Amino acid sequence: MLLHDYMENFARDMPDHHWAEMDGRVVTYSEADVLANRFANSLSASGITKGVRFAYLSRNSIEMAMMYFAASKVGAVPVPLNYRLAPREWLYIINDADSKALFIQDDFAEGIDSVRDELAVDHYILTRGARDGWATYDSWLGDDDSKPDVEVLPSDQLYQMYTSGTTGLPKGAMLSQSAIDNNLVMFSNGVDMRLGKERGLVVAPMYHAAAGVSLMMSGSRGGTIVIQEDFNPVNVVDALSNERITSVTLVPAMIQACLVAVPDIADRDFSELRFIGYGASPIAQETLKAAMGVFGCGFIQGFGMTETSAIVTILSAEDHERAVTGEPGLLASCGRPAVGTQVKIVDDDDNEVPRGTVGEIIVKGPQLMSGYWNLPEATDKALKSGWMHTGDAAYMEDDGYLYIKDRIKDMIVSGGENIYPTEIENALFEHEAVEDAAVIGIPSEQWGESVMAFVVLKEGQQLSADDVIEHCRPRLGGYKIPRKVEFLAEIPRNASGKVLKKDLREPYWEGVERRVG
Known part of the structure; x- marks a missing residue:
């Protein structure tokens, strides 16, 4: 099915059932479908037609959730932006995607205006508030609530999410209608989602693949999404215990924050809560x-990546029960392949290795991306022979359970955010006192991993760790800024000049069993 088919079907069959709730506002399925039609027709009237991209920069909101379903109706392609990035990072993605419209919350207008002269966007719309030079959402949104007459195919692109590459430049992963629908089916096969009875709390940012699939999953089963604008552990625990929430998807850092921030959490009533989904980074057992x-x-637990529409493997609720009742080793696993997904562990030549042998995870299935936007060579490299090469090292046991050991690529995962060291290293090299630099991820109980920078100063120069951190602030999104800085006489390199990051990492990761989420 196409994404908007789900909304239209439930608008017909259960029109008064709640589709979304947020801060006292309730939107039924019939109301959501009308709003989606108005949004879709307004996109078309603005020239945002089938295959045309538009960017969306916002914290979680009902409008952002509805946007995915609305765009689906006319085949327009949303490009959700990470609001934690810096303005110049937004600039690159918006222009790279050739976005013809930009929807943002007023919080981010100042940042966008600082780079607006370099943007190639036709329409600037504020989803809330007012500002000179911007159309308001209400003034842009037309009254035409008729169902759009546009042929949308399963192979058409549903949205485009950006994921950084090892060079540090973001790449637009193109996810089709069929890829997302297959992922929804795979996840629903692994989870007992009751038709029309689930109330899912959405607190992870909607620009993330996992959060996007989570809200779409609810919409595909006639469930209700209860939206919180941003993560606050007290608000999350309050909702889980007071608003009849049946499910929520969190990153491990959020789970830990809930346990720490709410003193009476053990006394709360979570009897309606059926399951908590988690993933994106390591979690302490x-x-x-x-x-x-x-x-x-x-x-x-779900393991996956943006390029796989989120889900590749699932460690089920039953697996977790087995782990706490006699098989604790299962908690180190990320589960078994989802239904319809093939997973192999291969060597450097793509030969499958024996069970129990560490190699690279490669994935094949109907949920894979169509490719990277305007990057045919990167697409061919990632999707060799139809298999997605993840860059993660793991082994698989005879029973099919996958155990991730380390990262082949140098990507850092902190609080569910993907961070690429090259980007931070480039920012460090902009300081006139820096001779050399290398960046790694080190274990963090709170975030899974945190960023650490090693810096070599030019002769006669002096800097403190605080100086380095302050230098990074205007150049990088906040979560990318190093949390720890160490000064070295030299960065260890091999004969060809490649940084020996394994040597830098090892003292910090010694004794840590699982090194990636």
Whole structure:
């Protein structure tokens, strides 16, 4: 099915059922479908037609959730932006995607205006508030609520999410209608989603693949999404215990924050909560066991990446129960391949290795991206022979459970955010006192990993760790800024000049069993 088919079907069959709730506002399925039609027709009237891209920069909102379904109706392609990036990072993505319109919350207007002269955008719309030079959402949104007459195919692109490459330049992963629908089916096969009865809390940012699939999953089963604008552990626990929430998807840092920030969490009533989904970064087994004890619900881990529409493997609620009742080693696994997904572990020549042998994870299935936007060589490299090469190292046991060991690529995953060291290293090299630099991820109980920078100063120069951090602030999104800085006489390199990051990482990761989420 196409994404908007789900909304239209439930608008017909259960029109008064709640589709979304947020801060006291309720939108039923019939109301959501009308709003989606108005948004879709307004896109078309603005020249945002089938295959044309538009960017969306916002914290979580009902409008952002509805936007995915609306764009689907006319085949327009949303490009959700990470609001934690710096303005020049937004600039690159907006222009690279050839976005013809930009929707943003007023919080981000100042940042966009600082680079506006370099943008090639036809329409600037504020989703809330007012500002000179911007159309308001209400003035842009037309009254035509008729169903758009546009032929949209399963092979058409549903949205484009950007994921950085090892060079640090973001790449636009093109996800089709069929890829997302297949992923929804795969996840629903791994989770008992009751038709019209689920209430899912959406708190992870909607620009993330996992959050996007989470809200679409609810919409595909006639469920209700309860939206929070941003993550606040107290608000999350309050909602889980007071608003009849049946499911939520969190990154491990969020789970830990909930356990720490709410003193009476053990006394709360979570009897309606059926499962918590998690993934995107490593989680301490002690944290997971504590959370399972407090919330008393099923836990489900998903492993995947943007290029796979989110889900590749699932560690089910039953697997978690087995882990705490006699098979604790399962908690180190990210589960088994989702239905319809093939996973192999291969060597450098793409030969499959024996079970129990570490190699690279490659994935094949109907949920894979169509490719990277305007990057045919990168697409061919990532999707060799139809298999997505993840860059993650793992082994698979005879029973099909996958165990991730390390990262082949140097990507850092901090609080669910993907961070590429090259980008930070380039920012460090902009300082006139820096001779050499290298960046790694080190273990963090709170975030899974945090950014650490090694810096070599030019002769006669002096800098403090605080100086380095302050230098990075205007150049990088906040989550990319190093949390720790160490000064070295030289960066270790091999004979060809490549930085020996394994040597830099090892003292910090020694004794840590799982090194990637």
